[in-house]
Amino acid sequence: MIIKGKVWRFGDNIDTDAIIPARYLNTSDPKELAKHVMEDADKDFPAKAGKGDIIIAGSNFGCGSSREHAPIAIKAAGLQAVVAKSFARIFYRNAFNIGLPIFESEEASEKIREKDEIEIDGDKGIIKNLTRNEQYSAKPIPPFMQELISAGGLIEWTKRKLKAS
Amino acid sequence: MTITEKILAAHCNRKEVSPGDLINAKVDLVLANDITAPIAITEFKKTGAKDVFDKGRIALIPDHFAPQKDIKSAEQCKALREFSREHDLSLYFEVGRMGIEHALLPEEGLVVPGDLIIGADSHTCTYGGLGAFATGVGSTDVASAMATGECWFKVPESMKFIYYGKLNKWVSGKDLILHTIGDIGVDGALYRAMEFEGETIQTLPMHGRLTMCNMAIEAGGKSGIIVPDKITEDYVKGRAKRPYKFYTTDKDARYVETREYDCSKIPPTVACPHLPSNTKPAAELFEITIDQVVIGSCTNGRIEDLREAAEVIRGRKVNPNVRMIVFPATQKVYKQAMKEGLFDIFIDAEAVVSTPTCGPCLGGHMGILAKGERAIATTNRNFVGRMGHPESEVYLSNPAIAAASAVLGRIATPEELK
Ligand code: SF4
Numbered sequence: 087m088i089i090k091g092k093v094w095r096f097g098d099n100i101d102t103d104a105i106i107p108a109r110y111l112n113t114s115d116p117k118e119l120a121k122h123v124m125e126d127a128d129k130d131f132p133a134k135a136g137k138g139d140i141i142i143a144g145s146n147f148g149c150g151s152s153r154e155h156a157p158i159a160i161k162a163a164g165l166q167a168v169v170a171k172s173f174a175r176i177f178y179r180n181a182f183n184i185g186l187p188i189f190e191s192e193e194a195s196e197k198i199r200e201k202d203e204i205e206i207d208g209d210k211g212i213i214k215n216l217t218r219n220e221q222y223s224a225k226p227i228p229p230f231m232q233e234l235i236s237a238g239g240l241i242e243w244t245k246r247k248l249k250a251s
Numbered sequence: 252m253t254i255t256e257k258i259l260a261a262h263c264n265r266k267e268v269s270p271g272d273l274i275n276a277k278v279d280l281v282l283a284n285d286i287t288a289p290i291a292i293t294e295f296k297k298t299g300a301k302d303v304f305d306k307g308r309i310a311l312i313p314d315h316f317a318p319q320k321d322i323k324s325a326e327q328c329k330a331l332r333e334f335s336r337e338h339d340l341s342l343y344f345e346v347g348r349m350g351i352e353h354a355l356l357p358e359e360g361l362v363v364p365g366d367l368i369i370g371a372d373s374h375t376c377t378y379g380g381l382g383a384f385a386t387g388v389g390s391t392d393v394a395s396a397m398a399t400g401e402c403w404f405k406v407p408e409s410m411k412f413i414y415y416g417k418l419n420k421w422v423s424g425k426d427l428i429l430h431t432i433g434d435i436g437v438d439g440a441l442y443r444a445m446e447f448e449g450e451t452i453q454t455l456p457m458h459g460r461l462t463m464c465n466m467a468i469e470a471g472g473k474s475g476i477i478v479p480d481k482i483t484e485d486y487v488k489g490r491a492k493r494p495y496k497f498y499t500t501d502k503d504a505r506y507v508e509t510r511e512y513d514c515s516k517i518p519p520t521v522a523c524p525h526l527p528s529n530t531k532p533a534a535e536l537f538e539i540t541i542d543q544v545v546i547g548s549c550t551n552g553r554i555e556d557l558r559e560a561a562e563v564i565r566g567r568k569v570n571p572n573v574r575m576i577v578f579p580a581t582q583k584v585y586k587q588a589m590k591e592g593l594f595d596i597f598i599d600a601e602a603v604v605s606t607p608t609c610g611p612c613l614g615g616h617m618g619i620l621a622k623g624e625r626a627i628a629t630t631n632r633n634f635v636g637r638m639g640h641p642e643s644e645v646y647l648s649n650p651a652i653a654a655a656s657a658v659l660g661r662i663a664t665p666e667e668l669k
Contacts, residue, residue, distance in 0.1 A: 099437055099526065103634040107641075108613040111286045112316055112323035114293075126636040146438040146471060150634060151613075152373040154290055154389040175442050175473055176373055180389035230273045230403065244298045244395040 087208030089166045089187060090216075091140045095200045098144035100127055102177065105148065105156040116162035119155050123163040137164030140206075142198050144170065148177025157186040167206060169213065169224070171195040182231050183240040189213065193222040253409040253504040254478050255444040258384040261498075262367040270408040270507075275401050278308075279366040279493075284352055285313035287371030287390045289330045294394035303338050304400030310342040310361065311335055312352040315609045319346075320616040350581025350607045353377040353549035357461060358581055360490030364479045364497050369393065369402050374549050374631065376467045380460035381487065382479030382497060384444075387468060407444045407473045411506040414451035416515035421665055423559070424459025425551060425629070425649040427451070428466040429520040430512065433530030441471035443507065446500065451514045452477060457486040458555040465550045466631050469527040519664055521627070522647040525635045533652050536662040540572070543626040544657040545638075546650050547578025547605075548612040551629035554584045554591075556650045560629075561593040563654035563665045564600045570660030575602035576618045578610055602657065614638050620645075627656045 104127040106119055113119070124131040124141075141160065147170035148156055157180050160168065167187040181188045187208060194213045198204060202217040211224040227235070237243040252260065252267065260268045262276040283291050288311050295303075303309055311331045316324035335343035342361065349355065353374050356362045364382035368375060371393040378385035388402065396402045412431060432439070445467045452460070460477050467475030477483075479497045487495060518532040546552070546560045557579060569575045577597050579585040585607060588594060594604050611618035612630040620626055620639030626646070628638065633645035646662065655663040 101632075101634045103614075103632070103637050107636050108286075108315075108615060109636075109639075112321060112327065114286075114290045114327075126641045129641070146441065149437060149471060150373065150468075150632060152371055152375075152387040152389055153286065154371075154391060155286075158290075172438065172441065174438070174471060176387050176389060179392065183389055183391040228273070228405075240391045240395050241294050241297050244300075244398055248298060248300055248398060 087187065089140065089206040089208065091138045091166050091204065093140050093142050093198055093200060093202045093204055094135055096127055096141060096143040099146045099149055100143050101150035102148055102153050102156045103150055106153065106159040111153065111155055114155060116158050119159035120162035123159040132163065135163065135165065139165050140204060141165055141168045142195060143168065144195055145172045147173050149174035152176045154180045154184060157181045157184055161186045169194050182234050185239045189224040191222050191224040194224065197222065252501055253444070253446060254382065254476055254498045254500045255384055255409055255474065256406060257498045258365060258367055259404065259406055268406045270406050272406040273403065274406060275403050276367055277400055278369050278396050278402055280308050280310060280362055280368045281393055281396045282310040282312065282352060282356065282370035282375065283390065283393050284315050284372055285317055285324065285327045285331060286315045287393065289327050290390035291371055291393040291397065292330055292334045294391050295397050298394065298398045300398035303397045306339050307341045309340050309397055310356060311340060312344045312349055312355065314349055314351050315613060316615050317346055317349065317608060318606065348582065351549045351552060351609055353465060354552055354580035354584065357381060358583055360487065360492045363487055363491045363493055363495035364483055365495050369396055373468045374465050376472065376474045377461050377465040377549060379464035379467065379474050379476035380457065382477060382483055384474055384476065386474045407442055408507040409444045409446050410440055411509040412445060412447050413449040413509065413511040414447065414514050415449050415511065416451060416513045418451060418514050419518060421519050421651045422517055423649050424455060424462035426517055426520040427514065428463040429522050429527065429530050429647065430517045432466065432470045432528045433520070435470055437469060437526055437528045438471040440467065442473055445470065445472040445475045447475065447477050453480065456555065457482055458553045462550055466527065469631060519649065519652050521652065521662060522633055524633050524644040524646065527631065527633060527647060533648065533662060533664050539646065539662045540625070540660060541627050541656055541662065542573060542624040543618060543620060544573060544575040544653050545611055545618060545626055545628035545630060546653055547580060548609065548630040549580065550631040551650050552578055552580030552584065554587050556629060557584065557588045557593050560650040560654040561596040563651050564658060565596045567600055567658045567668065569601045569657045572660045573657050575657040577602055577604045579607055581607050611638050627653050627662060629653050
């Protein structure tokens, strides 16, 4: 999996209320959610962030509520991936379950600047900074999560399991 | 093994598990609410499962935007209702029978000690107060569990928190957990199970235990847990709807970290905007004026919490610059509070009493903040925009501090009310 795109930077502890405020949760329509992605962290974000962009953040990205609407909003807005120093637990689960690629890398989180162009090699766990000619490594994805990804997410995985039983 | 490891091992038919093990475990109860269940239902349909794994172990609770606040939320609540009818689920709670999920399920004896519970709501960790392993997951996890009765977990490392010493006046479970989060930070227990113990916990009543475990997620924890004892037994006896089992922690159980707190040094504590870890003693915040007070939520909306607030505000009036809103967490709490005359106390003080709902806790409805407004609330989160406008502010406290603040129109302690 190769992901290439322009970066938007955020800080530590970006919570799910910032990613998709609860006031918009009276729907789970991905298109509606996408209109408000990251709005309470940066109100101009939905307008300026484009398809194919990548989010870089600090530690504990996605803390707070269990709302799957958060990774859904990011994915539906056309953002390709999130790279952070660390992720909150439920967000991490949800991202894999719905198929939003996420990567943990302390180095990348610190060194990549806003608007840098980066290229992520998901299989090798390598993040290249094309703007600055640097390279960082991402934490390897645990084998079970790889199984989930290759099955196409948790629902496909469950489908197979039900069939097998 | 720790209590957490034992419960997880028992639910995947293994003698032993260790932190880091990836397991597929059987769940005793799966829950979702009006925000998270609609996605879970859609995803459940995609699994191709003909039916749910057990009609008596799926709890669907419309509490966030219920009673339905607008047309869109009405559609979401309707999805839960229809799915429950279609699959004949016995644990669907209609308006009039419902309450905030994490107050309702323990109260009804639907979650019991020794359980493994998942919920598409981050505060599912509340049930650790009963000696259960309970954790928040996403809607897709719930969809898969509704189909298979199982869920995957990475066995967490455990962190031990020991509390000793006598609690100060007006200090409760809320202050202990706020103090702890203030100490370790909002990711201080990331991916870990937080086990609370010590002499102070041994005498802490069940509502305080539920409050503490409720906020484990605010430190990034996967779960919070307290080894069950006599207090647990007294609470579950007569309400448990299923057999339960008390697990304990072995003497040689391993913890990645242990922290100790002398409770006699913990004052009434408030978390300032915009993180639950941003804590200060209430006494250092007397300058902060407020516009709204919220008493309620899955953290502090139980009868004991309402009693505490009522005791402080009895015979007094809410400050003319302040609105005070009280949310009993469930219908039972509502009725009990009414019987005890607490509503008279609140209404005479010129506070308003609402039907059970999550309401403003998540900025849903029934008390949203305008730009620049400030609230003190007994809820559990104070992120940017949590209770309304992104430029509003939320301070978190226990019910006594919130009630005293309502009287003085600024952050206050009950001692100041003379
Ligand atoms: S009361 Fe607040 S924290 Fe608790 S379940 Fe409802 S919205 Fe979530």
